[in-house]
Amino acid sequence: MIELTLPDGSVREVAPGSTPLDVAAQIGPRLAKAAVGAELDGAPVDLRHPLDRSGAFRLFTDRDSEAGDFIRHSAEHVLADAVKRLWPEVEIDAGRQDHSEKYQYDFRFPRAFTAEDLERIEAKMREILKEDSVFERVEISRQEAAELFASMGENLKVERLEDIPEGEAITLYKHGDFVDLCRGPHAQRASQVGAVKLLEASGVYWKGDESNEMLQRIYGTAFGSQKEMDEYVERVEQANARDHRRLGPELDLFSFDDTAPANPFFHPKGAVIYNELVDFVREVQVADGFDEVITPQILDVDLWHTSGHYDNYRENMFFTAADERQFAVKPMNCPTHCLIYSTGLRSYRDLPIRYADFGRLHRYERSGVTSGLTRVRTFCQDDAHVFCTPEQVESEVLMMVSMIRGIYDTFGFEGTLIELSTRPEKRIGADELWDEAEAALAAALDTAEIEYELNAGDGAFYGPKIDFQIEDAIGRSWQLGTVQLDYFLPERFGLAYVGDDGEEHQPVMIHRAMLGSIERFMGILIEHTAGAFPIWLAPVQAVVIPVSEKNLDYARKVHDEIAATGARVKVDLRNEKLGYKIRDAQLQKVPYMLVVGAREEESGQVALRLRNGEDLGATPVADVARRIAERIAERSLEL
RNA sequence: GCCCACGUGGCUCAGGGGUAGAGCACUUCCUUGGUAAGGAAGGGGUCACCGGUUCAAAUCCGGUCGUGGGCUCCA
Numbered sequence: 150m151i152e153l154t155l156p157d158g159s160v161r162e163v164a165p166g167s168t169p170l171d172v173a174a175q176i177g178p179r180l181a182k183a184a185v186g187a188e189l190d191g192a193p194v195d196l197r198h199p200l201d202r203s204g205a206f207r208l209f210t211d212r213d214s215e216a217g218d219f220i221r222h223s224a225e226h227v228l229a230d231a232v233k234r235l236w237p238e239v240e241i242d243a244g245r246q247d248h249s250e251k252y253q254y255d256f257r258f259p260r261a262f263t264a265e266d267l268e269r270i271e272a273k274m275r276e277i278l279k280e281d282s283v284f285e286r287v288e289i290s291r292q293e294a295a296e297l298f299a300s301m302g303e304n305l306k307v308e309r310l311e312d313i314p315e316g317e318a319i320t321l322y323k324h325g326d327f328v329d330l331c332r333g334p335h336a337q338r339a340s341q342v343g344a345v346k347l348l349e350a351s352g353v354y355w356k357g358d359e360s361n362e363m364l365q366r367i368y369g370t371a372f373g374s375q376k377e378m379d380e381y382v383e384r385v386e387q388a389n390a391r392d393h394r395r396l397g398p399e400l401d402l403f404s405f406d407d408t409a410p411a412n413p414f415f416h417p418k419g420a421v422i423y424n425e426l427v428d429f430v431r432e433v434q435v436a437d438g439f440d441e442v443i444t445p446q447i448l449d450v451d452l453w454h455t456s457g458h459y460d461n462y463r464e465n466m467f468f469t470a471a472d473e474r475q476f477a478v479k480p481m482n483c484p485t486h487c488l489i490y491s492t493g494l495r496s497y498r499d500l501p502i503r504y505a506d507f508g509r510l511h512r513y514e515r516s517g518v519t520s521g522l523t524r525v526r527t528f529c530q531d532d533a534h535v536f537c538t539p540e541q542v543e544s545e546v547l548m549m550v551s552m553i554r555g556i557y558d559t560f561g562f563e564g565t566l567i568e569l570s571t572r573p574e575k576r577i578g579a580d581e582l583w584d585e586a587e588a589a590l591a592a593a594l595d596t597a598e599i600e601y602e603l604n605a606g607d608g609a610f611y612g613p614k615i616d617f618q619i620e621d622a623i624g625r626s627w628q629l630g631t632v633q634l635d636y637f638l639p640e641r642f643g644l645a646y647v648g649d650d651g652e653e654h655q656p657v658m659i660h661r662a663m664l665g666s667i668e669r670f671m672g673i674l675i676e677h678t679a680g681a682f683p684i685w686l687a688p689v690q691a692v693v694i695p696v697s698e699k700n701l702d703y704a705r706k707v708h709d710e711i712a713a714t715g716a717r718v719k720v721d722l723r724n725e726k727l728g729y730k731i732r733d734a735q736l737q738k739v740p741y742m743l744v745v746g747a748r749e750e751e752s753g754q755v756a757l758r759l760r761n762g763e764d765l766g767a768t769p770v771a772d773v774a775r776r777i778a779e780r781i782a783e784r785s786l787e788l
Numbered sequence: 789g790c791c792c793a794c795g796u797g798g799c800u801c802a803g804g805g806g807u808a809g810a811g812c813a814c815u816u817c818c819u820u821g822g823u824a825a826g827g828a829a830g831g832g833g834u835c836a837c838c839g840g841u842u843c844a845a846a847u848c849c850g851g852u853c854g855u856g857g858g859c860u861c862c863a
Contacts, residue, residue, distance in 0.1 A: 253858095261791060261792055262792085263792085348857090349793095349857055349858070350791090350792070350858085351791055351792060351857065351858035351859070352791025352858075353791080353858070353859045353860090354790075354791095354859055357859070358860085359789080359859080359861095363790065363791060363859085364791095365791080365792095366791090366858075366859080368857090368858080394856090398798095398799080399799080405855085406854095407836075407853065407854050410853085464861095465861090465862090512862090514861085514862080515790095515861070516789070516854090517789065517791095517859080518789095518861060518862075520855095520856085524861095524862070524863080525863090530863065629863085631863080662863070664863095670863090694823085696820085696821070696822055696823095697820040697821060698820060699820070724819085724820085725821090725825090725826085726820085726821045726825085726826060727821065727822050727823060728821090728822085728824060729821095729824085729825055730823090730824095731824055732823090732824035732825060734824090735823095735824055736824080742823080744823065746821095746822055748822085756822080756823080758823060762823095762824095764823070
């Protein structure tokens, strides 16, 4: 017998080979009917998958959000079924759902799917759901599967089958007449897919390889109920309302022009934020012993041969020529920092040397991949390179990790995920060096008792790295900072220091970025805050709003008093009513609104209204000035 | 770069072979108003660009550029 521990702690014994559906039926017929899926020790299990071991067991019904993955996986098959019914000659490739409330399915189809096609397919899917077929699980031999799909003319499936490692069980899932090669898990019945919606279609490369033929992919989403679908639509709309590409121009932060694709123009207000971010990073890293350097933009191509960028990164670089010399616009700062390092004889006593650089970088990005501020062709990294001895790596890394976490805290990002990426297959350098480097990074994290996930094989070709991911206000994660060990560039540039033994040694280089790029970070921050920046970043921190023209002089006086603290304050002198100006300030997300009318003028006060709608009433001007100055100085998230 | 869609005044968008429309924004005037849009008048667009079809193109066709959603890649 195998023992299943249910969520309430009770243990249920069942015969090996029983399915979750059997277990549900044992508990009760209603549960058996409502069950959508199950999990064993946290791993999803199909209701019709025979159980072969004991463990923590849980059944999901349509009330559990975990049922969504089962439902979407089944919707994916229904999508493929619908397409096959409409176009029997189409070949199906495979579907996938990525736990993001979306699923997809790829087809070998002679043309692109149109919006009308999607409507037809969606309607057909609804018909299929009404048939309420069960999702049947069938184990089959590799040979039988190959023959089956070959006989059906599903050539892509036959190829997919060949990719499944020997020894792995081959399973099919059937509903009605539709059969697919699939490892599951699925919902119990079609009717459990309560709501489906197709989102978009696009061409994709077969198996993701650009040299392969292009297939047609359809994306959709599905939920157990229409209510969940409505909530999903609502969530998408809210996310769109935060889109920095919409908010940026609305708040007059930045724009783009066709003459410089993917190169942002920062308007005065955007430049304020940009510079505040740079100043913040500068302040933090100066305190930790980083020295800022300023290095050239355009350097001889020879340099990029030395660094290896010409061979490994040329596709992403801009080139130019002058005086019959070939130059490249820098895509990274590291080579210039190596050049500065090599201008003098370094002693172990000089190390670590920490160069920080806010230099402008240019990278050629293929036209289809750029996007708003998050993927641009010119940007500024909050970049730094540390040159140190191997013994110093751990403490340097530790310091960087702590700096980076402190910085994210300031913005109120929660759920920072740290990943340690280790040696990739394609790499340079001796394995002993990798052992040492990976151990140093892991040791640093362990010493500080920092939790991290291991991302084996995902390191840079020159060294392992620690990546930082944050989660924004609506749950999306973004990769920001990175700490990378590099034994490669020091060698290429012949960098050395004189050790205490009088011999020359090679320093280790550590690449570091905290915000990542200022541009991308600003984009993320706009979406995280929906444009309502913390006061220290707000382009206009306070606006003085006179009730009528009679109060203009007093408004100017208030302005001057607040401005004397260094705060960015404006007066709204326009010939409009109070409500109009309040609304305008709200839409511009100005943190503080200082309303001045006859009453305030008499008492030397302002009526203080906050961006969050809070009305703090009449307050002495000096108090307001002090409050604003304090919040700014603290980089407070509070208004 | 590849697949698809889109590109009309500063913004959001309507229109669609016969000589450009709305709302918001902007300007001026009236109004001096107490916490999310007071009123009136006015200015503003060679409909992304280039070429083709046509008596006639913003509208149809082709190309280019740009943007968006995917693929691939990535800070």
